[in-house]
Structures are given as C-alpha cells and as structure tokens.
Amino acid sequence: MCLAVPGRVLSTVEVDGTLMADVDFGGVRKEVCLQYIPDVTIGEYVIVHVGFAIQRLDERSAEETLANFERLGILAEEFGDGLEQAAQQQDLVEGAGR
Amino acid sequence: MKYLEEFGDPEPARRLLDEIHAVTTRSWSLMEVCGGQTHSIIRHGIDQLLPDGIELIHGPGCPVCVTPLEVIDRALAIAARPDVVFCSFGDMLRVPGSGQDLFSVKSAGGDVRVVYSPLDALKIARQNPEKEVVFFGIGFETTAPANAMAVYQARRLGVRNFSLLVSHVLVPPAIAAVMESPTCRVQAFLAAGHVCSVMGTSEYPPLAQRYKVPIVITGFEPLDILEGIRRTVLQLESGRHEVENAYPRAVREEGNTPAVAMLRDVFEVTDRTWRGIGAIPLSGWRLAEKYGAFDAERRFDVSGIRTQESSLCRSGEVLQGQIKPQECAAFGKECTPRKPLGATMVSSEGACAAYYTHRRLELVDAT
Ligand code: SF4
Numbered sequence: 001m002c003l004a005v006p007g008r009v010l011s012t013v014e015v016d017g018t019l020m021a022d023v024d025f026g027g028v029r030k031e032v033c034l035q036y037i038p039d040v041t042i043g044e045y046v047i048v049h050v051g052f053a054i055q056r057l058d059e060r061s062a063e064e065t066l067a068n069f070e071r072l073g074i075l076a077e078e079f080g081d082g083l084e085q086a087a088q089q090q091d092l093v094e095g096a097g098r
Numbered sequence: 099m100k101y102l103e104e105f106g107d108p109e110p111a112r113r114l115l116d117e118i119h120a121v122t123t124r125s126w127s128l129m130e131v132c133g134g135q136t137h138s139i140i141r142h143g144i145d146q147l148l149p150d151g152i153e154l155i156h157g158p159g160c161p162v163c164v165t166p167l168e169v170i171d172r173a174l175a176i177a178a179r180p181d182v183v184f185c186s187f188g189d190m191l192r193v194p195g196s197g198q199d200l201f202s203v204k205s206a207g208g209d210v211r212v213v214y215s216p217l218d219a220l221k222i223a224r225q226n227p228e229k230e231v232v233f234f235g236i237g238f239e240t241t242a243p244a245n246a247m248a249v250y251q252a253r254r255l256g257v258r259n260f261s262l263l264v265s266h267v268l269v270p271p272a273i274a275a276v277m278e279s280p281t282c283r284v285q286a287f288l289a290a291g292h293v294c295s296v297m298g299t300s301e302y303p304p305l306a307q308r309y310k311v312p313i314v315i316t317g318f319e320p321l322d323i324l325e326g327i328r329r330t331v332l333q334l335e336s337g338r339h340e341v342e343n344a345y346p347r348a349v350r351e352e353g354n355t356p357a358v359a360m361l362r363d364v365f366e367v368t369d370r371t372w373r374g375i376g377a378i379p380l381s382g383w384r385l386a387e388k389y390g391a392f393d394a395e396r397r398f399d400v401s402g403i404r405t406q407e408s409s410l411c412r413s414g415e416v417l418q419g420q421i422k423p424q425e426c427a428a429f430g431k432e433c434t435p436r437k438p439l440g441a442t443m444v445s446s447e448g449a450c451a452a453y454y455t456h457r458r459l460e461l462v463d464a465t
Pocket residue numbers: 410411412413414416423426427428429430433434438439440441442443450
C-alpha cells in the first residue's frame with residue numbers, strides 16, 4: 001500500500017464537489033482524486049498513492065517507471081485483488097522461493 | 099555483479115556503482131528509512147553490489163509493521179461486530195494481533211473489505227446507510243492526505259455512519275528516535291521520497307544539523323536508490339552533513355501545499371507507540387477535535403483489550419536496524435509468511451518478508 005505509481009490523466013470530472021480523474025496506469029485504469037493537484041490538465045502525468053494524485057511527473061520518467069513496474073510485476077501487485085493476494089500469500093511466497 | 103541484469107538497462111547502474119566504489123575509502127552505515135526502499139534494495143541485491151564497508155541498515159518505515167498491537171486488536175474487535183463493515187488496505191489483513199488477524203475475522207463471518215482508496219470506503223458507507231463503515235487509517239505522511247480527505251468529505255457530506263480508526267506515524271520524529279538511541283550506528287539517512295512529495299523538505303535541515311548526519315531524499319526504484327547512496331557517500335567522505343534532494347522529479351521543496359493544508363485541518367500531532375519499538379513523543383497524528391465524531395475509537399467501546407505479543411518475535415530490533423531478519427532465531431522456522439509471528443513478516447514493506455521472499459534459499463537453507 002505504500003507504493004506510489006505514475007499514471008496519465010485521461011479525463012476529469014467533478015463528483016459531489018470533489019475533482020476526480022480517470023487515470024491510466026500502463027493499461028490499468030482507476031478513479032483518482034485530483035483535489036491535491038487541482039490544476040493538472042488532461043494528458044499530464046501524476047504520481048498516485050492510494051487513489052490520490054500527490055505530485056506531477058514528467059512524461060519520460062513516468063513512462064520509464066511504468067515500464068519497470070510492469071516488468072517486475074509491481075503493477076499487478078498494486079492493482080490486483082487485495083483479498084485474494086492475502087489469501088494466496090502463503091502459497092505465492094512459499095512457491096516463489098527463488 | 100550477479101543482479102545487474104535485473105536492472106533492465108544495466109549501464110546506468112554500473113556507472114553509479116563504479117562511482118560509489120571509486121569514492122569510498124572507509125566503512126559507512128546508512129539507514130534507508132522506508133520499507134519500500136528496503137524491498138527494492140533486497141529484491142535487486144543492491145546491498146550486495148556495494149563496496150564491502152558500506153552497510154545498509156533497514157529502518158522503521160513500514161507503517162503496517164509499526165501499527166501498535168493494541169490498535170490491531172481494536173481493529174479486530176470492531177471488525178467482528180455484526181453492524182460493521184471494516185475496510186482496510188490489503189497489507190493489514192494478515193498482520194497478527196494478539197490472537198488472530200483480520201483475515202480470520204473475515205473467515206469467521208466478519209464483513210472485512212479490502213479497498214484501494216479510503217474514498218472507496220466512504221462510498222461503501224454512503225451505499226450502506228444501515229451499516230457502520232470503519233476505515234483503518236494507517237500510514238506515513240504519504241498516505242495521510244488520502245485518509246484526511248475521506249474524513250473531510252464524510253463531515254462535509256454528512257455521512258454519519260463513517261469513521262476512521264487512526265494510527266498515523268511520522269518520519270522526522272522516527273529519525274530523531276533512531277539517532278537518540280544509545281546503540282545507534284547510523285551515520286546517514288536515505289529519506290523517503292514520497293513522504294517529501296507531500297510534506298516538502300523543510301523538516302529535515304534541523305535534523306541534519308542537530309545530529310550531524312547527511313539526509314538524502316531518495317526515490318524507490320533501484321537507480322534512484324543508487325543515486326541516493328552515491329550522494330550520501332560523497333557527503334560522508336567529504337565530512338558534510340546536509341539535506342540533499344536526489345529525487346527532484348517527484349519532490350519539490352514546498353511539498354504539496356493543498357495536501358499539507360488538509361492535514362493541518364484534519365489531524366493534530368500526538369505521541370504514538372510504535373510496535374516493537376515503543377513510545378516516540380509527538381510521532382503521530384490523530385483526528386483533530388473538530389473531527390472527533392469520526393473517530394472509531396470513540397464510536398465503539400474498545401477499551402479493556404489485553405494484548406499479547408509473541409515472545410519470540412524480535413521485529414522491534416529489526417525495525418530499528420539493530421539486527422537483520424535472519425538473526426532472529428524464528429526466521430523461516432517458527433515464523434514464515436504462512437504463520438507470521440510479527441507484522442514485518444507479512445507486510446509488503448516489512449524487512450523480514452523481504453528477506454524471506456528474496457533471500458530465503460541463501461539464508462534458511464544455508465543453516
Ligand atoms: S522473523 Fe518473524 S519472529 Fe523474527 S523478527 Fe521477523 S517477524 Fe518477528
């Protein structure tokens with residue numbers, strides 16, 4: 001949960017007075033709160049932590065980070081089903097070894 | 099350099115490592131504060147690529163690990179209530195309390211849900227007005243703005259069946275506590291980048307001055323960590339102790355001003371007990387009085403819980419960098435991710451979990 005992942009803002013919308021965005025994380029899309037970086041524009045990259053954009057990021061480093069996270073399986077971990085991961089934790093870890 | 103191939107393009111890593119090797123003339127002990135950095139270091143074998151004298155001491159920066167046992171037990175008691183939907187980040191599910199964990203409460207019929215964002219929990223509260231929806235609000239300064247926003251919105255929208263079980267912790271007081279320890283070996287800090295993305299860098303120069311330690315704000319990817327180490331070693335070798343920002347693409351000096359303003363509105367600083375470590379003065383946040391109605395500890399009577407910590411677990415020493423996980427006799431034996439004795443064995447930022455996942459065969463099977 002401590003991870004922060006860069007993503008690209010696809011669209012923004014106001015819900016109940018709160019600025020929200022549809023953000024693309026290398027193919028995975030999530031609803032993200034933009035209230036802390038309200039002046040972000042569509043197409044810009046932001047660093048997202050537990051559903052909140054906390055800083056802007058330039059496109060090149062965002063894409064590099066996303067590619068690394070994809071390669072290491074970190075995106076699947078971050079956006080996977082947390083409950084299932086907890087349930088499988090023993091088998092995944094026991095099975096992973098090295 | 100057996101791990102270099104795991105860097106993707108190994109060239110930039112090799113250049114940074116060459117420079118670190120070239121400038122290092124003696125032994126230095128560096129603490130990476132954040133558990134996310136610990137995992138990156140162990141996963142990529144960064145500690146094994148460094149000059150022999152450079153030791154990375156793993157710090158207390160795993161919020162899941164340091165959430166006090168009594169708060170975990172309170173969470174378990176609240177989650178077991180039939181009128182409650184208990185929402186949490188996934189990492190908390192298998193953290194051992196005195197008797198059980200959230201996952202077993204769920205298996206026994208409790209309504210425990212994993213959410214991606216605290217706003218998801220608020221949504222669940224609005225959709226289920228007949229239920230009490232509680233969110234387990236843990237984390238460092240990076241996570242706090244998200245939890246603060248959920249409470250702020252609950253108050254603004256009048257969502258009365260939502261509350262927060264709060265156990266926030268703060269990095270600067272933890273750095274001070276590490277330096278104040280009589281057994282402290284730490285000579286420099288890699289500070290947690292995303293904490294500074296939110297808070298900015300202004301809290302660190304006084305610490306660097308008072309304790310005469312370099313503090314280098316560092317990112318989480320392997321190249322970021324190598325760059326943080328390079329800058330730290332350069333400072334140590336030249337006798338400087340300054341705050342440097344080695345993660346400028348994500349950290350601005352002033353941090354995220356709207357987020358900091360929200361934090362000041364919703365939370366107030368409080369003393370906090372860190373699991374395994376003990377009380378650290380003014381090291382956490384609790385809800386400010388104005389949001390007291392949204393405090394789950396006030397809403398539910400969860401006093402009178404008797405806590406019992408495992409007598410084998412040495413996670414407190416692990417979290418303070420006093421021992422490495424494999425020096426705990428239970429590591430990989432009585433304690434595995436399947437049957438964890440301490441939170442550091444299950445959290446995705448815990449040092450015991452990092453060593454078990456990435457070093458198990460070298461460590462356990464070698465003994
Ligand atoms: S290996 Fe297990 S018992 Fe030992 S310190 Fe780590 S979590 Fe505690």
